[in-house]
Amino acid sequence: MNEVFKALSDPTRREILRSLRQRDHTAGELAELFVISKSTLSGHFNVLKAADLIAQDKRGTTVTYRLNTGVFEEVVAHLFDLFGQAAPITTRQVTVNQVTINQVTSSSQAAPKESA
Amino acid sequence: MNEVFKALSDPTRREILRSLRQRDHTAGELAELFVISKSTLSGHFNVLKAADLIAQDKRGTTVTYRLNTGVFEEVVAHLFDLFGQAAPITTRQVTVNQVTINQVTSSSQAAPKESA
DNA sequence: TTGGTATTTCGCTAATAACCAAAATACTAG
DNA sequence: CTAGTATTTTGGTTATTAGCGAAATACCAA
Numbered sequence: 001m002n003e004v005f006k007a008l009s010d011p012t013r014r015e016i017l018r019s020l021r022q023r024d025h026t027a028g029e030l031a032e033l034f035v036i037s038k039s040t041l042s043g044h045f046n047v048l049k050a051a052d053l054i055a056q057d058k059r060g061t062t063v064t065y066r067l068n069t070g071v072f073e074e075v076v077a078h079l080f081d082l083f084g085q086a087a088p089i090t091t092r093q094v095t096v097n098q099v100t101i102n103q104v105t106s107s108s109q110a111a112p113k114e115s116a
Numbered sequence: 117m118n119e120v121f122k123a124l125s126d127p128t129r130r131e132i133l134r135s136l137r138q139r140d141h142t143a144g145e146l147a148e149l150f151v152i153s154k155s156t157l158s159g160h161f162n163v164l165k166a167a168d169l170i171a172q173d174k175r176g177t178t179v180t181y182r183l184n185t186g187v188f189e190e191v192v193a194h195l196f197d198l199f200g201q202a203a204p205i206t207t208r209q210v211t212v213n214q215v216t217i218n219q220v221t222s223s224s225q226a227a228p229k230e231s232a
Numbered sequence: 233t234t235g236g237t238a239t240t241t242c243g244c245t246a247a248t249a250a251c252c253a254a255a256a257t258a259c260t261a262g
Numbered sequence: 263c264t265a266g267t268a269t270t271t272t273g274g275t276t277a278t279t280a281g282c283g284a285a286a287t288a289c290c291a292a
Contacts, residue, residue, distance in 0.1 A: 002127050008198075009125035010250080011118050017198045027269060040251050042270050047249095061259045061268040072199040076192060082124075082133045083188040126280080143239060156281050158240050177238040177289045 001078055004071060007051035012036065013044050020054060020067040027063045117194055120187060123167035128152065129160050136170060136183040143179045 007013055012034065019025055019033055027045065031038045045065060048054040052071055057064045123129055128150065135141055135149055143161065147154045161181060164170040168187055173180045 005121075005130070006125050009122050012250085014121070014198060021198060021200065028267095031269095036250085037252055038269070039253075039271080043250075046270090058258090058269095061257095063269065067199065069199050072195065075195060075199075079188065079191060079195075082130060082137060083183065083185050083191075084137065128280085144237095147239095152280085153282055154239070155241080155283075159280075162240090174239095174288090177287095179239065 001074065003047075003051040004053065004075060007047050007053055008075075010044070010047075013048055016041075016044060016048065016065075017053060017067060020065060024064050024066040027065065030065065117190065119163075119167040120169065120191060123163050123169055124191075126160070126163075129164055132157075132160060132164065132181075133169060133183060136181060140180050140182040143181065146181065 015034070016030060019030060025033075027038070027041070031041055034041060045054065045056070048065075049056065053068055054065050055068050057066070131150070132146060135146060141149075143154070143157070147157055150157060161170065161172070164181075165172065169184055170181050171184050173182070
């Protein structure tokens with residue numbers, strides 16, 4: 001999850017995700033949407049791939065990238081972990097725009113020193 | 117919103133938020149939960165404050181920090197922007213664990229070149 | 233005013249990250 | 263096989279950032 005938040009910290013990478021949300025793009029198509037170099041973009045793709053936010057398909061020399069929406073639920077759940085109201089342990093399933101989010105809140109947390 | 121994602125990119129800062137979710141803490145109390153120096157922690161507080169993720173109250177020489185849950189909705193909304201299913205413009209209000217989220221999805225997006 | 237406590241600021245270091253141009257790799261049509 | 267295209271990797275630069283110790287600031291009891 002640290003990789004995900006790290007990947008989301010960069011505005012260019014968020015724009016890449018926003019573009020892929022519309023539809024899959026080849027590396028070249030994405031390159032046309034941005035003013036930065038292709039080599040830099042390639043580096044961004046690697047970060048997003050490492051965070052499992054995107055996936056790639058190769059066909060000949062063409063690489064197509066697509067959004068991996070599956071991580072979305074995890075991110076939201078993690079945000080609940082950071083911001084959610086303290087409450088007794090409870091599980092609530094919520095459907096939002098055809099996406100199902102499993103929300104888990106807990107009143108007990110590990111000591112922060114144990115992480116990072 | 118860029119400040120928010122940048123603030124969330126660091127694991128120590130996420131732990132700070134997680135601690136503040138339990139209850140407000142003074143700077144000293146937070147310092148006891150982490151192994152890093154107080155000066156570094158102070159720097160982290162500044163990042164979180166700049167992102168509006170936390171607020172502070174002074175009483176004498178003691179500073180108390182508390183979580184600003186108001187930003188949560190914005191972050192989730194922004195995540196929908198990045199990951200939400202493409203759909204016609206629609207507004208849907210969803211209540212999740214006493215938190216109301218206004219979800220806005222749009223089928224038209226600005227060209228990424230215009231941002232960052 | 234002094235001394236003590238709580239906290240932040242400052243100046244520095246080392247690591248990381250975004251950016252670039254050039255080189256390399258991968259693929260394919262002719 | 264060669265030439266061209268699509269994309270990534272490499273090596274370098276510059277800026278940013280997390281961490282530290284020391285100094286400074288803010289506050290208050292004695």
